[in-house]
Amino acid sequence: MxxxxxxxxxxxxxxxxxxxxxxxxxxxxxxxxxxxxxxxxxxxxxxxxxxxxxxxxxxxxxxxxxxxxxxxxxxxxxxxxxxxxxxxxxxxxxxxxxxxxxxxxxxxxxxxxxxxxxxxxxxxxxxxxxxxxxxxxxxxxxxxxxxxxxxxxxxxxxxxxxxxxxxxxxxxxxxxxxxxxxxxxxxxxxxxxxxxxxxxxxxxxxxxxxxxxxxxxxxxxxxxxxxxxxxxxxxxxxxxxxxxxxxxxxxxxxxxxxxxxxxxxxxxxxxxxxxxxxxxxxxxxxxxxxxxxxxxxxxxxxxxxxxxxxxxxxxxxxxxxxxxxxxxxxxxxxxxxxxxxxxxxxxxxxxxxxxxxxxxxxxxxxxxxxxSVQAVSQFAKEPVYEASNDDYVAYLKPLEGQTGQLFIFRNTSQLHLNTYFKIVSPTKYIYTHLYNMIPGWDTDGTLFTQLIEDVKSKKTFYILDYSSISPIRPDLQLKWDSFISANYDQVRLMPDGGILFKIKEGQKLQVAVR
Known part of the structure; x- marks a missing residue:
């Protein structure tokens, strides 16, 4: 018993x-x-x-x-x-x-x-x-x-x-x-x-x-x-x-x-x-x-x-x-x-x-x-989470493990690309949606200026930019657009509306591998 x-x-x-x-x-x-x-x-x-x-x-x-x-x-x-x-x-x-x-x-x-x-x-x-x-x-x-x-x-x-x-x-x-x-x-x-x-x-x-x-x-x-x-x-x-x-x-x-x-x-x-x-x-x-x-x-x-x-x-x-x-x-x-x-x-x-x-x-x-019902037929296929990286493999796979070579702007969800390809962001300020969430956040733009300086100093190779569909504060958006046009070329408009930019030819790439 x-x-x-x-x-x-x-x-x-x-x-x-x-x-x-x-x-x-x-x-x-x-x-x-x-x-x-x-x-x-x-x-x-x-x-x-x-x-x-x-x-x-x-x-x-x-x-x-x-x-x-x-x-x-x-x-x-x-x-x-x-x-x-x-x-x-x-x-x-x-x-x-x-x-x-x-x-x-x-x-x-x-x-x-x-x-x-x-x-x-x-x-x-x-x-x-x-x-x-x-x-x-x-x-x-x-x-x-x-x-x-x-x-x-x-x-x-x-x-x-x-x-x-x-x-x-x-x-x-x-x-x-x-x-x-x-x-x-x-x-x-x-x-x-x-x-x-x-x-x-x-x-x-x-x-x-x-x-x-x-x-x-x-x-x-x-x-x-x-x-x-x-x-x-x-x-x-x-x-x-x-x-x-x-x-x-x-x-x-x-x-x-x-x-x-x-x-x-x-x-x-x-x-x-x-x-x-x-x-x-x-x-x-x-x-x-x-x-x-x-x-x-x-x-x-x-x-x-x-x-x-x-x-x-x-x-x-x-x-x-x-x-x-x-x-x-x-x-x-x-x-x-x-x-x-x-x-x-x-x-x-x-x-x-x-x-x-x-x-x-x-x-x-x-x-x-x-x-849950669909999951039965999904087991033999690629997991949805992994499949979300497919559009980026050709671009980011060569940079896997290289610190500072990918920055995601205005889309926190896409940080999964940094995680998946083991690329540490060039700046600590990855949470840019705080400008929308918190009244009075970074009113003088000091943090935003530091963000741009961090990206500059790392000579970041790729930037995935969503500010065209999720713009930041007007004064900061102007500063960001100026920085992008001076230093980056557009590579591709991604299916979800993000724009992939690559550092302009002639820029010396600084790569730090951990």
Missing amino acids: TTRKNTLSATKYLALVVFSLFIALPDSPLLAGPGIDQEVFKYAGMALDLGARPYTDIFDHKPPLIYLITAFSDNFGIWGFWLFERIAVGLTAIAFYTWLKNNKFPARFGLALAFLIFLDFPGISGGGGMTRTFTGCTNFLTFLVISSSLRRKYFYAGILLGLTFMLQQNEVLPAIAWLGGWWLLRKDLDIAGLVKRTGLLFLGSLVPVVPILLFVLAKGAFSDFVEQAFLFNFEYIQSDDSLYERVIIVLKGCILMGLAPALLFLAVAIGSTYFYHLKYLNKSEGGGFKSSRLLWCCALALLFQFITASVSGKFYGHYFIGVLPILVLIFAISLKEIDGFQISRFVTPVVLVVFLATAIPSDFYFKAFDS
Whole structure:
């Protein structure tokens, strides 16, 4: 009997891993072309592998852990980063299933599947590979660890908090809110114990934070890190909107993304659980205090997840990745409390109905399903991600591995060419869309002047320019056009509207091979 149970559990674990791969197949290199933010992360990882310094040679405002992940993943080719993310998500789903099993929750496997579906929710996941996908996992694991009976659980939770902070600083807020609720709702709140647990959290957080910061320091990039990776990115938030106005923007965004049915379901789940708790559980021994406590903690985490998005002033896509796993946890707790109604057998249909109800408005789910079906015939062909490089092989293959010989202007997505051909950009300023995103960015044009000087000094051989279809600020566009006409000849108008320029004949090419 024991052997049979172990085999069944192992089968379910394997099924969760397989499902985590399948559900993200539409976002894999097999079926998806280059992303946007993901390409910055992958490029940075490739550049680090070739000896570049984070923040000093690559400008971005994210903490460094995502770059270390992509640097490791770069060793496994175009599939490396996607597989790393899928392993992280699959292991989190297994941890959730184990937690549900240890705490005797009903419908454990269905709930773990729901976690995977919601974490990879079409239209919100951002095509995968986002920092918030990883923090969605680390925060969720923090919730599970703290509410478990593990020894040294506060130390482990601290490690997870440190990982979250080194991935996306502001995403620690929901986890801290959850922890605060867990402590404050204890029946036996004692200050000495609180101090001890806080100390363990702090010590645990140092485990990932200290080595990562030492790595940045050893690279001589610490001052650039402090300047660029601002705490909570507050320096990047330049808006005249009040916090109230930002909250309203976020709520409108929820409606636009089809999240309203899920939030309505959340309200019904919490309300019905508390009704059942008041009517029945107070008659039973022990009551439902732990479940009530968990629900309050989830509600706090959810509130701070929305505050995190509101402070950023963003209301779309991956800014809400952390919301959906919390909804699954609330559903799981509610289901356990009201299982007297024998509804656990309907978990899978309910999950699918909620999922479809939220996905139908955007039609993302059906497109994703369509892509998954097509994948069966795609395996024998060239992966879509790799095929996106085909138009450039004849030009860029001879420059493979040569630092500074390709610059992509005004199309972050095309950084995949630098990554694929192992060509470090001539300038750290690869994120030129910031001129559109952030009011007041580089008002005096100092950074843009430095960008041009960097390209000049490297005698960059090819420039792929998208400013004709995505122009920059008029004064800077004029400066850029002048630079191009004086130093480069047009080679080809690419199918996607980009123009490939080659350095003019007679210019002495400076090539630095790493």
